[in-house]
Amino acid sequence: MTEEKIKKIELLLLDVDGVLTNEAIIYNDDGKEIKAFNVKDGLGLRLLMNAGIKTGIVTGRRSNALSCRLRNLGVTLLYDGVSEKGSLLPTIVRDTGVSPENMAFIGDDLPDIPLLKRVGLPIAVRNAHELVIEICEIVTEKRGGEGAVREVCERILKTKGLWERSIHGFVS
Amino acid sequence: MTEEKIKKIELLLLDVDGVLTNEAIIYNDDGKEIKAFNVKDGLGLRLLMNAGIKTGIVTGRRSNALSCRLRNLGVTLLYDGVSEKGSLLPTIVRDTGVSPENMAFIGDDLPDIPLLKRVGLPIAVRNAHELVIEICEIVTEKRGGEGAVREVCERILKTKGLWERSIHGFVS
Amino acid sequence: MTEEKIKKIELLLLDVDGVLTNEAIIYNDDGKEIKAFNVKDGLGLRLLMNAGIKTGIVTGRRSNALSCRLRNLGVTLLYDGVSEKGSLLPTIVRDTGVSPENMAFIGDDLPDIPLLKRVGLPIAVRNAHELVIEICEIVTEKRGGEGAVREVCERILKTKGLWERSIHGFVS
Amino acid sequence: MTEEKIKKIELLLLDVDGVLTNEAIIYNDDGKEIKAFNVKDGLGLRLLMNAGIKTGIVTGRRSNALSCRLRNLGVTLLYDGVSEKGSLLPTIVRDTGVSPENMAFIGDDLPDIPLLKRVGLPIAVRNAHELVIEICEIVTEKRGGEGAVREVCERILKTKGLWERSIHGFVS
Numbered sequence: 001m002t003e004e005k006i007k008k009i010e011l012l013l014l015d016v017d018g019v020l021t022n023e024a025i026i027y028n029d030d031g032k033e034i035k036a037f038n039v040k041d042g043l044g045l046r047l048l049m050n051a052g053i054k055t056g057i058v059t060g061r062r063s064n065a066l067s068c069r070l071r072n073l074g075v076t077l078l079y080d081g082v083s084e085k086g087s088l089l090p091t092i093v094r095d096t097g098v099s100p101e102n103m104a105f106i107g108d109d110l111p112d113i114p115l116l117k118r119v120g121l122p123i124a125v126r127n128a129h130e131l132v133i134e135i136c137e138i139v140t141e142k143r144g145g146e147g148a149v150r151e152v153c154e155r156i157l158k159t160k161g162l163w164e165r166s167i168h169g170f171v172s
Numbered sequence: 173m174t175e176e177k178i179k180k181i182e183l184l185l186l187d188v189d190g191v192l193t194n195e196a197i198i199y200n201d202d203g204k205e206i207k208a209f210n211v212k213d214g215l216g217l218r219l220l221m222n223a224g225i226k227t228g229i230v231t232g233r234r235s236n237a238l239s240c241r242l243r244n245l246g247v248t249l250l251y252d253g254v255s256e257k258g259s260l261l262p263t264i265v266r267d268t269g270v271s272p273e274n275m276a277f278i279g280d281d282l283p284d285i286p287l288l289k290r291v292g293l294p295i296a297v298r299n300a301h302e303l304v305i306e307i308c309e310i311v312t313e314k315r316g317g318e319g320a321v322r323e324v325c326e327r328i329l330k331t332k333g334l335w336e337r338s339i340h341g342f343v344s
Numbered sequence: 345m346t347e348e349k350i351k352k353i354e355l356l357l358l359d360v361d362g363v364l365t366n367e368a369i370i371y372n373d374d375g376k377e378i379k380a381f382n383v384k385d386g387l388g389l390r391l392l393m394n395a396g397i398k399t400g401i402v403t404g405r406r407s408n409a410l411s412c413r414l415r416n417l418g419v420t421l422l423y424d425g426v427s428e429k430g431s432l433l434p435t436i437v438r439d440t441g442v443s444p445e446n447m448a449f450i451g452d453d454l455p456d457i458p459l460l461k462r463v464g465l466p467i468a469v470r471n472a473h474e475l476v477i478e479i480c481e482i483v484t485e486k487r488g489g490e491g492a493v494r495e496v497c498e499r500i501l502k503t504k505g506l507w508e509r510s511i512h513g514f515v516s
Numbered sequence: 517m518t519e520e521k522i523k524k525i526e527l528l529l530l531d532v533d534g535v536l537t538n539e540a541i542i543y544n545d546d547g548k549e550i551k552a553f554n555v556k557d558g559l560g561l562r563l564l565m566n567a568g569i570k571t572g573i574v575t576g577r578r579s580n581a582l583s584c585r586l587r588n589l590g591v592t593l594l595y596d597g598v599s600e601k602g603s604l605l606p607t608i609v610r611d612t613g614v615s616p617e618n619m620a621f622i623g624d625d626l627p628d629i630p631l632l633k634r635v636g637l638p639i640a641v642r643n644a645h646e647l648v649i650e651i652c653e654i655v656t657e658k659r660g661g662e663g664a665v666r667e668v669c670e671r672i673l674k675t676k677g678l679w680e681r682s683i684h685g686f687v688s
Contacts, residue, residue, distance in 0.1 A: 017555040029548030031584030032201030039189040068203030110686040204373030211361040240375030376545030383533040412547030
């Protein structure tokens, strides 16, 4: 059952383009990338990490803009320039000490499929390719870059019974 | 009553990301932020200040792009890099001489809640988190970055009977 | 009648923010502006100028990004940093030799009203303020930055019987 | 029949603004262009090229941002700064060895019409001008910059019976 799978999550892995961003790949005239993230996703990831759930990035691309956003958020686990996401799994297990069934991964396109198939909780954003949506346990209501990641973070925290404590400092 | 609360407003406080902007956090390759504001919000803030109502910014983040926009608009009251917005209230009272019941604050996410709860008129943008919307007196029709702030500025001016005078130079 | 007014147009004046762009005011970290225009508007303005109809910009702001776009399009008549658009009219008449009844102006917000009221054909973009829409002869179907200017250019060319000739090089 | 025409395609030509991007022409303060592409379009073009179908760009504009994106994708056939797209056809035939009936071209505006009329499979994005849509064999469901090119790439691969092989590395 989905709820049972969510309860086991100790590590949330994220693709970047189309998941943490809308699908825009923005280049300036020097060929450097500009990237647009979502402020509400950022708070979701912070709440998740504060609650003791690890986060990490798995992306086929590489950019300074991404590194800066991750530094700003305190996300330290970054696998970028990854050509085969599925074969990265043993490395992730080794680096984090988390076993695959305790991992969730949010993806949106074909290169995410091999890793999505190997983790305990595969998640597709609403704007994901149909073949990605087919194999995922959860499809977000929001699109990538428009709060899809925040939605997942809150669902994990609520299902694990960590939500009230997470927001205590804000609402009390 | 809402109208009575609006009539008392002497200071409009604003969160930035998700309120004065859509929810995009944009980084360039040097890790510097680019920010997109709304031109109609700008005129709304100018009309409000011309009518003698103070404006100010309360944000957890910090960027040159924001400072430039504020300088352009003539908004001089800026609290940025604020980690606990609620505990900032005494400072705001001291700096402005305005008491909390005469303040409005427009927010969109959990960190805005402590300050929203302490001001006379708490306002949520349409794209605000559900917990923010729950505690607010007003929810805007427009989204942050798409004219939500302009909407609030006009409503304050109209409710206070200052609108006709505000636009006199344009329509006469 | 609207069609009669359109037939008289010899000069199309345009506001920038909210008309040639969506309403975004974008600042980078150096406080410099980035501006996003619409490619289809660009062709519309070129076709209009090729057909002998003059074009010009009337804006309260000023940016290099705008100047570059105008140079790229061949629009040479630029009034920027204008604080009172209505009182600019005699200057425009003197510079262009066009009388007010032969001018159209596309605007979206309160500062455009004084000039809109003085030209022969006042036009509002769909995203214009309600007070602007009220006084305009035409309201575009498209929003500013999404093709509103192209829509106006084509309507002028078609009403004046210049459309077939304008597109002859493309469709023959 | 459309399917028969698709089966013959050996070269997919693409306009840029409005096709590979939404219609935004973005200038920074130095007059340099920033361009926003779509990540899913990128994978579509890679899959197409991996399957042996050539790709190329035909645009009236010129920017470093475009060149960088093309280099990133491995698209080497670039005709930019083209003033008359129709008269470019003999050059394309000579450079690629592909005859016009085996070419598809995706366009969105009037300058694309002369080339669209001369290739075997003319394709319009959903946001194309009505005169472009009228003469095209296919109109995409998605808009330019929002996955229109990916949609075409997948349709070509599926119609030619190359899809299963293309995605084998992802789904097996």
